[in-house]
Amino acid sequence: MPRLVSHPDEVKIISRRFGQGATDIDKYIELDGYKAVRMAIEKGPEWIINEMKASGLRGRGGAGFPTGLKWSFVPKQSDRAKYVLVNGDESEPATCKDHVIFLHDPHAVIEGTMIAALAIGAKMGFIYLRGEYRYLLKIMEKAVADAYAKGFLGKNIFGSGIDLEIVTQTGAGAYEVGEESALMESLEGKRGVPRIKPPFPAVVGLYGGPTVINNAETIASVPHILLMGGEPYAKVGSERNGGTRLFGISGHVERPGVYELPMGYNLKKAIYEVAGGVKDGKALKAVVPGGSSTPVLLPDEIDVGLDFDQMGKAGTMLGSGGIVVIDESVCMVEFALRTIKFYQHESCGWCIPCREGTDWLKKSITRLHAGGAEAKDIDNIRYLAENMLGRTFCPLGDAAAMPTIAFVKKFRKEFEDHLNGKGCPYHPSIDREPALV
Amino acid sequence: MATEKTTIFSTETAARFDRLVTLYPVKRSALVPMLLYAQDDLGYITPGAVAEIAQRLDLRENDVESVLSYYSMLRTKPAGKYNLQVCTNISCMLRDGYGIYEHCKKRLGIGHKEVTADGLFSLEEVECIGACSWAPAMQVNYDFYDELTPEKVDVIIEDYKAGRGKETV
Ligand SMILES: NC(=O)C1=CN([C@@H]2O[C@H](COP(=O)(O)OP(=O)(O)OC[C@H]3O[C@@H](n4cnc5c(N)ncnc54)[C@H](O)[C@@H]3O)[C@@H](O)[C@H]2O)C=CC1
Ligand SMILES: Cc1cc2nc3c(=O)[nH]c(=O)nc-3n(C[C@H](O)[C@H](O)[C@H](O)COP(=O)(O)O)c2cc1C
Ligand code: SF4
Ligand code: FES
Numbered sequence: 149m150p151r152l153v154s155h156p157d158e159v160k161i162i163s164r165r166f167g168q169g170a171t172d173i174d175k176y177i178e179l180d181g182y183k184a185v186r187m188a189i190e191k192g193p194e195w196i197i198n199e200m201k202a203s204g205l206r207g208r209g210g211a212g213f214p215t216g217l218k219w220s221f222v223p224k225q226s227d228r229a230k231y232v233l234v235n236g237d238e239s240e241p242a243t244c245k246d247h248v249i250f251l252h253d254p255h256a257v258i259e260g261t262m263i264a265a266l267a268i269g270a271k272m273g274f275i276y277l278r279g280e281y282r283y284l285l286k287i288m289e290k291a292v293a294d295a296y297a298k299g300f301l302g303k304n305i306f307g308s309g310i311d312l313e314i315v316t317q318t319g320a321g322a323y324e325v326g327e328e329s330a331l332m333e334s335l336e337g338k339r340g341v342p343r344i345k346p347p348f349p350a351v352v353g354l355y356g357g358p359t360v361i362n363n364a365e366t367i368a369s370v371p372h373i374l375l376m377g378g379e380p381y382a383k384v385g386s387e388r389n390g391g392t393r394l395f396g397i398s399g400h401v402e403r404p405g406v407y408e409l410p411m412g413y414n415l416k417k418a419i420y421e422v423a424g425g426v427k428d429g430k431a432l433k434a435v436v437p438g439g440s441s442t443p444v445l446l447p448d449e450i451d452v453g454l455d456f457d458q459m460g461k462a463g464t465m466l467g468s469g470g471i472v473v474i475d476e477s478v479c480m481v482e483f484a485l486r487t488i489k490f491y492q493h494e495s496c497g498w499c500i501p502c503r504e505g506t507d508w509l510k511k512s513i514t515r516l517h518a519g520g521a522e523a524k525d526i527d528n529i530r531y532l533a534e535n536m537l538g539r540t541f542c543p544l545g546d547a548a549a550m551p552t553i554a555f556v557k558k559f560r561k562e563f564e565d566h567l568n569g570k571g572c573p574y575h576p577s578i579d580r581e582p583a584l585v
Numbered sequence: 586m587a588t589e590k591t592t593i594f595s596t597e598t599a600a601r602f603d604r605l606v607t608l609y610p611v612k613r614s615a616l617v618p619m620l621l622y623a624q625d626d627l628g629y630i631t632p633g634a635v636a637e638i639a640q641r642l643d644l645r646e647n648d649v650e651s652v653l654s655y656y657s658m659l660r661t662k663p664a665g666k667y668n669l670q671v672c673t674n675i676s677c678m679l680r681d682g683y684g685i686y687e688h689c690k691k692r693l694g695i696g697h698k699e700v701t702a703d704g705l706f707s708l709e710e711v712e713c714i715g716a717c718s719w720a721p722a723m724q725v726n727y728d729f730y731d732e733l734t735p736e737k738v739d740v741i742i743e744d745y746k747a748g749r750g751k752e753t754v
Contacts, residue, residue, distance in 0.1 A: 320617050
């Protein structure tokens with residue numbers, strides 16, 4: 149069971165109810181639950197969207213698109229039914245934040261979904277969890293059933309005359325299905341191959357209807373925003389980056405865990421103070437700041453604020469908020485190899501630069517790690533990755549290429565140390581041909 | 586809708602399927618969850634399961650097979666009664682996920698996607714399972730085990746052998 153952690157620098161907004169038994173609907177109500185949705189009904193869609201815009205909340209799935217703006221793109225009039233879709237596919241390596249939300253505060257996800265539905269005029273919402281999260285799906289299913297039993301869902305919710313259904317859904321193992329349009333395909337009972345954008349889901353989404361799709365954390369933040377007010381929420385964060393976010397810190401730190409920190413919080417402090425510093429007093433070698441697809445940072449690059457804009461300026465991305473701390477003992481070529489193996493395994497195969505590119509990158513880095521490469525192979529790896537950028541159908545190709553380029557650029561010396569039959573200087577005996585097929 | 590008389594699934598699963606198809610604007614939306622629940626019921630997706638699901642959703646068997654082959658959790662061969670899925674992705678790797686995986690291999694005497702002779706256990710190296718901050722982690726069927734050590738793994742295996750393991754379905 150995920151261990152809960154705590155640090156004085158945390159600002160507990162979304163994690164306020166964690167560890168307090170809020171899976172129980174009565175407990176949730178006691179802790180201000182289902183108040184925000186009543187306010188939302190009373191004050192109407194325009195007010196909701198304005199509060200969301202004022203909150204500065206940006207998508208916690210990783211791309212950081214302003215949530216209020218996204219909702220405002222949904223056409224008011226539509227011949228087709230509108231939907232709200234919660235993305236709980238959480239598959240980016242190093243990301244485990246939605247996990248704790250489903251575990252500790254399932255009703256916040258439901259209430260957020262309801263508010264999103266009210267804002268855009270949807271009568272149906274779906275909460276999609278990755279297939280591996282069965283025990284969390286059961287928690288969500290029970291929460292949904294309890295909400296129906298109280299009359300919060302179904303016909304005429306809270307006596308408003310509005311009908312609202314929520315259905316929980318499960319995937320069955322596929323990273324690519326986290327991409328929003330692939331997720332819609334999956335929810336329509338198909339292979340998880342992405343759709344071309346535009347049109348964006350806000351205009352043409354699930355079953356062809358206008359659809360708001362948001363990450364589970366984005367949605368779970370919504371009731372808190374309405375309760376505290378959009379502007380006060382925005383003020384907790386940094387410029388253009390409202391509120392707080394759950395950061396999953398993992399790897400070589402003393403106190404790994406999921407911590408709620410204000411947007412813009414310093415990354416170095418997050419590692420050294422919040423997570424207790426590098427494990428066993430070792431030296432820091434590198435940090436992958438926002439899930440495995442985000443470009444790696446060197447120790448002298450981590451004095452930077454954790455928000456979408458500052459991370460962008462630092463040449464990387466805030467991504468999914470999964471911070472991976474890597475100590476001096478790690479072979480960065482092996483780390484790069486494990487990273488690319490994942491993307492190669494998960495490429496849906498639809499477009500050639502991604503399907504072939506990830507495969508060649510995996511093969512080249514495997515060979516290099518084993519000592520069978522020459523100097524020009526290092527350039528070839530980088531050249532291949534650079535040529536994938538922007539040439540794929542969905543961003544999975546970029547997700548594979550970006551970290552690879554950064555590994556080669558920033559740890560070139562380590563790549564060179566493997567050349568000419570020398571093999572890995574860190575773990576000479578390791579033979580890790582991927583078993584994953 | 587009444588439960589199909591000729592179903593190959595357990596009464597519980599069949600009833601679940603009857604309900605699932607009513608939840609969506611389009612019946613086909615039930616396909617991915619149905620496949621997963623079918624697997625939970627039968628151990629793997631049998632040709633019979635494909636046929637019945639196709640029939641329930643008014644699809645061709647081909648359509649079902651095409652979807653089936655896309656998702657990594659779905660299998661067309663039996664696994665062990667307890668399927669150990671050890672994550673070796675980056676956060677786990679940094680905390681000896683590979684050591685845990687190797688330990689499982691030795692302990693069970695099987696490799697990736699293999700099944701023990703008694704059919705009790707199977708093993709898989711898997712990608713990130715969303716337990717990175719509690720690494721290294723694995724799942725046994727749907728149950729999570731985290732902050733693993735080889736000793737903890739031994740206890741978990743013994744518990745399942747003795748019929749004392751957790752079982753979420
Ligand atoms: N949480 C996780 O497990 C994972 C997260 N990611 C993240 O996913 C991100 C890429 O996701 P994408 O959805 O491809 O990014 P995107 O930038 O294309 O879109 C972000 C969101 O804004 C919406 N949007 C963008 N422009 C719009 C417009 N003009 N009108 C209406 N809506 C608009 C999109 O529909 C989407 O919901 C990466 O940054 C990565 O960090 C990637 C893998 C896994
Ligand atoms: C390959 C790929 C995988 C993705 N996986 C996820 C995911 O697991 N969870 C998620 O919320 N967003 C994921 N996304 C991002 C979604 O496409 C989308 O941007 C997000 O769900 C929008 O919600 P937000 O605005 O609240 O962040 C993924 C994107 C790509 C390209
Ligand atoms: S970029 Fe990769 S995952 Fe995305 S559509 Fe192309 S092959 Fe599929
Ligand atoms: S990397 Fe192993 S659970 Fe995420």
